[in-house]
Amino acid sequence: MPKPQNFYLINRLLKKTKAMEEKMLSIFQKARWSPYAVGTGIGLLSWVTFALMNKALGVSTTFVRTAGMVEGLVSEDHIRSNAYFVKYLGTLEGPYPVFEWQFALVVMLVLGAFCASWLSSTRLSETVPDIWKVRFGPSKGVRFAGAFLAGIIVMFGARLAGGCTSGHGISGSLQLAVSSWIFFLCLFAAGIVTAWLLYGKGGKNNV
């Protein structure tokens, strides 16, 4: 039979654990985290990919593999003779896997973002962003066509530069790679000019 003062201690400990649990839960329920916390988290993830997987955190190569897979379904000879697809998917005699670690990473991005938004009940079902509506009207078709074309441009640029915001912007810059810092600066310069051309001075009030 524990002494009464021990009961008190156990009770206090239980209360403390419960408070901590609630605090943890409330962190996940928060809609937004500090950008510095998120940046630190992504920085730590890069440690893990370098140290445990001997890889750099990246995303856009998976789109090459996906495109290669789709084209390969039509004609495998075609992708096995294309120098760019051969780089990432190998040859007929020595094929590389399509669904490798980065492919899994990209697929799981969806679930990670789903869970994060679900926990904070901040899920969206956005079809046309507000600022786009002000500038280009509420048409879904126009926005979807715009997003599709812009998607083509984004990925073409990423492959031309050799990576995207993750592979170049974060993983490359943190390795002090020359290519990545050039990419980083050009990305921001072109992004700023394009956004201002698109939305102008008034756009600032609608963001």
Added chain:
Amino acid sequence: MFEHFFANPATILMGGIIGFLFGFLLQKGGVTRYNVIVGQFMLKDFTVLKIMLTAVMVGSVGIYGMRALGFDIALHVKTTALLGNALGGLIFGAGMAVLGYCPGTAVAAMGEGSRHAIAGVFGMIVGAGLFAEVYPWIKSHILSVGNFGKVTFVDLTGLSPWLFIAGLWVAGIFGLVSLERWEKNNQS
């Protein structure tokens, strides 16, 4: 191609865990939202820059720190081809301002429920295919211009990486503190 469709399960599992955490962080950071990305380019919302700069600062200390401590950690540097990197960055940035996402955040935005991000992701798959088709021409005409190979600033200058990392941290902290102060003053 489908006999060798999957890599080994351990690397897929690790990639999946990292992807889950990455997607979780991107959503909690708010960068899966069109307004936040466009807001960055309109110089109104600096979330994107804050996240990227912090990640690069933390990442660089870890990677070069582990190497200095004697861990066997290889670098994965992408080729410096001045014209390709610059032109690619410009095209990418212009497209990103219209799309409102980069590849990673577009996929994460789908998870958050943004429907138009799906159109963007389909576009990206097409873009990757297009690039592969014109790659031979690009390789000989663009990627050969200013090609220095896989170089870092350390290779280029022969200086210690810690000089650059220290510079990055000093500039980063000074810049971010100034930014926070400026944002506070402009709020009211």
